[in-house]
Amino acid sequence: MNITVFCSANSLDDTYTAPAAEFARLLGEAGHTLVWGGSHAGLMGELADGVKAAGGRLVGISVEFLRHKAYEGADELVTMPDLPTRKAELLAHGDALVVLVGGIGTLDEITEVLELKKHGLHDKPVVVLDTEGFYTGLRLQLERMDAEGFLPRPLAELVAFARTPAEVFAHLSAHQPQ
Numbered sequence: 001m002n003i004t005v006f007c008s009a010n011s012l013d014d015t016y017t018a019p020a021a022e023f024a025r026l027l028g029e030a031g032h033t034l035v036w037g038g039s040h041a042g043l044m045g046e047l048a049d050g051v052k053a054a055g056g057r058l059v060g061i062s063v064e065f066l067r068h069k070a071y072e073g074a075d076e077l078v079t080m081p082d083l084p085t086r087k088a089e090l091l092a093h094g095d096a097l098v099v100l101v102g103g104i105g106t107l108d109e110i111t112e113v114l115e116l117k118k119h120g121l122h123d124k125p126v127v128v129l130d131t132e133g134f135y136t137g138l139r140l141q142l143e144r145m146d147a148e149g150f151l152p153r154p155l156a157e158l159v160a161f162a163r164t165p166a167e168v169f170a171h172l173s174a175h176q177p178q
């Protein structure tokens, strides 16, 4: 399976890097392909290192203005002209979408994939790895939107929140992408 992952490009402490490393190991050992932003920066680079060490494939989708941050050991690396095109490409290449901890770039990516899914423009599984409750705020906001009629589809159809890397893969196995 091609799994597109959105995550921080910053260097983080062990609270966040350890679960990301575990996620990378499970992904690589299962023979999946990591599709990601193609960067060596911070958690993005550590994720790619972990997948590669575990025997997985790497497909990087970089963007022109960050090309100098590109990960050298990717099996495939393409460079898109701008961020909107790159987001579309990251979505198109993935059979499933997984969100690890991240900042504004990651938030931009998850809201876009949920907005497109809301409109039925894709129906790929979206799973958020909620390490240490990092996404509690986002989950509560989405639950309120769901409860108060802001979503045209039940929230549970749009996104799942997992507490551990193993839960992410259990969800993906139970919701095999078509």
Ligand SMILES: C/C(=C\CNc1ncnc2c1ncn2[C@@H]1O[C@H](COP(=O)(O)O)[C@@H](O)[C@H]1O)CO
Binding pocket: 005, 006, 007, 008, 009, 010, 036, 037, 038, 039, 041, 042, 044, 066, 069, 101, 102, 103, 104, 105, 106, 107, 109
């Ligand atoms: C942090 C530094 C450089 C940033 N380099 C990036 N390279 C590739 N992709 C990036 C980069 N920064 C953001 N992205 C995209 O957004 C997501 C991460 O952003 P966040 O704000 O850190 O959450 C990620 O999924 C990328 O697609 C300096 O070393």
